[in-house]
Amino acid sequence: MSKAILYDSTMCIGCRACEQSCALRWNLPWNETIGAEERLSAHKLTTITTHDGRYSRRLCMHCADPTCVSVCPVGALQKTALGPVVYDANKCMGCRYCMTACPFQVPVYEWSNRAPRVRKCDMCRDRQAAGKPTACAEACPTGATACGDRDALIAEAKRRMAASPNDYYPQIYGLREVGGTSVLMLSAVPFEQLGLRTDLPSQPLPGLTWAALSHVPDVVSVGGVLLGGIWWITHRREDVARAEGGGKEHQS
C-alpha cells in the first residue's frame, strides 16, 4: 500500500511546526527569518505559504509517475514502492534537468556548495519504512498534515468534504494532477488562489518525452539501412563507370 500525505489548508493555523520538525530531521537551521522566507530552498525543504490569510504548504508532491525520475539520466531519483521519491547524491552528476522538468518546481540546489546536491523532501522514507508518520505529520498540532495510506487518505478527504461541503472547494489537489501524486491537498478556495498550479494535465508528463524517445530504435534501424543503401547506390554507379571505362581501355 503506498503512503501519502494529506494537507488540509482549512485546518492549518500557519504555526510552521511542520517546517521546524522538517529542518530538525534534515539537520537544517530554522528560525523566524527562515520561517518568513516562504519558498523552498536548499535549507528549507517544506514551507508554509500565506495567501490573503489562508495557508498552503509546499513540499515534494511525490508523483505516482514522477517527471524527475523519468528525466534523470543516471537514475539518481527513484520512486520507491512505499511512495516516497528519493534522491541519491552519489549518482547525481548535477545536470539539473530534474529542476527544469519538475512541474511543481520542487527540487532545489546547493548553489554555493562545491559538491552540490539536489535537495527535496523524501517523505521521511526511513520513518515511513519503520512504520512511523512523517516528521511534519507528527509535529502538526491540528491534524492539518496527516500521513497514511493513500487510499485511506483519499477516503478521509472525501469524508471531510461530504461532512461540511460549505467549507471545502470540491476537489482534491493531487488526485489527478500529472497522473496523481502522493501528496494530497484540500482547500476552501480554488487551488490557484493558494498558489498551486491548476493548468497541469492529468496524464503523467514522462509520456511526452517517451513519445520521441521511443522512436530512437526506428531512426537508428531505418536510418542505418537507408544511409547504407544510398551509399551502395551512389558508389555502385562509380563502380559501373569504372568497369566500363576499364573495359574500353582493354578493348583498345
Place this chain on the structure above:
Amino acid sequence: MSESVLVLPKTADLFKSHTLGWYVWRGIFAVLMLAGAYATYVRFTAGLGGVTNLSDRFPWGIWVGFDVFCGVGLAAGGFTLVAAVHIFNIERYRPIVRPAVLTAFLGYILVVVALLYDLGRPWNIWHPLVMWNPRSVMFEVAWCVTLYSTVLALEFVPAVLERLQWKRTLAWLRVVSIPLVIVGVLLSTLHQSSLGSLFLIVPRKLYPLWYSPMLPVMFFISAVCAGLAMTIFESWHSSRAFGRQLEMPLLNGMARLMAVLMAVYLTIRFLDLLHRDALRLLLENRTETWLFGLECALMVIPTVLLFSRRVRENPTALYFMALLVLFGFIANRLNVSITGMEAGSGVHYIPRWTEVAITLAICALGFAVFRWAVLNLPVFEQKE
C-alpha cells in the same frame, strides 16, 4: 602569461610584420583568457552560485543555452558534409569536408568543456555510461555526445596520421570509414533532435510560441541549416585569413540547399503554430512576441534573399546571409532554453559577467585551436 603558449611559433611566421590588428586580436585573446581563468577559479572554489545568476527556479543559463545548444548545432556542418560526400557521393564537396569535421570535433570538445563547468558534479560526467535510464532524454544526449565525439575524432584522425605518415593505421581507418560515417550521421541526427526533445517535458513552462511536440524535428532541420551556414561562414573567414581562393560554386550549392531547408523549416514552424492555435499569441504585446519576431526575421530574410542568384554569387552577400541564418539559429536556441522559459518559471534571468567570461573564453579557445590546426595539419589541402 602562459596564454601566449597557445599561439604556436608557426602562426607568427604567417605575419611578416606585426600589424596593429595582430596586436589588437592578441590583446583581446589575452584579456578573454585572463577573465576566463579568474571565472574558472571562482567557479571551482565557490561553486555555481559564485559565478552564475542561476537559481532554483531557473537552473539552466547560457552555459546550457548557448555553449551546449548552439555549440552542438553549429557543429552540424560536420555530419551534413560527411553525408554529402561519403554517402551521397557528391565528390565536389570533398575539399571542405575536413574543415567541417574539424569544426564539429572542436565544437563537441568545447561543449564537453562547457559541461564540465555547468554540471554541478562534473567528476560524475561518466555516470550515464554505466548508470542507465533509457526513459531520460538527457541519457540519450549524454550517449550521443560521447559516441559522436569519438566518431568525429576518428573522422578527423586521418589528417593527423597523414602528417605523421602512419600509413598502416590510415589504411585500417579507411576500411571502417563507411560504417563509421553512417553511425556518425545517425548519432548526430539523434543528438540534434534530442536537444529539442529535452523540452518536451515542460509543456506548461516553455512559452507556447516555442513549445511544440515537433521540437525534435525542428531542432534537427534547423541544425542542418546552421551547419551549412557555419561551413559558409568559416570558408569565407579561412579564405581571408589564409589567402585561399573561395570555392564559390560549392558555397553557392550549399546556399541553395540551405535556402530550401530553411523554407521547409519555416513552413513547418508556421503550420505548427497554426495547428496548435498559437498564432493569436503574436497579437500580444509581450517580450516573447518581439523576440519571436526577431528570431523569425533573422531566418526569413536570408531564406528569401538566398533564392536570388545575385545574392548567392556575391561572396560578401552570401557571407552575410550565412551570418543571419547563424544569428537566427542562436536566437532560436536561446529563446527555447532561456527567454521562453522565463515567464513559466516566474523569474527573469540575466547572465552574470563571469558566465559570459567563461563562454567567451571557451569560444576564443575554439578559434585558436581551429587556427592552429589549419596551419599545422593537412586540413584544407587534402590528398586522396
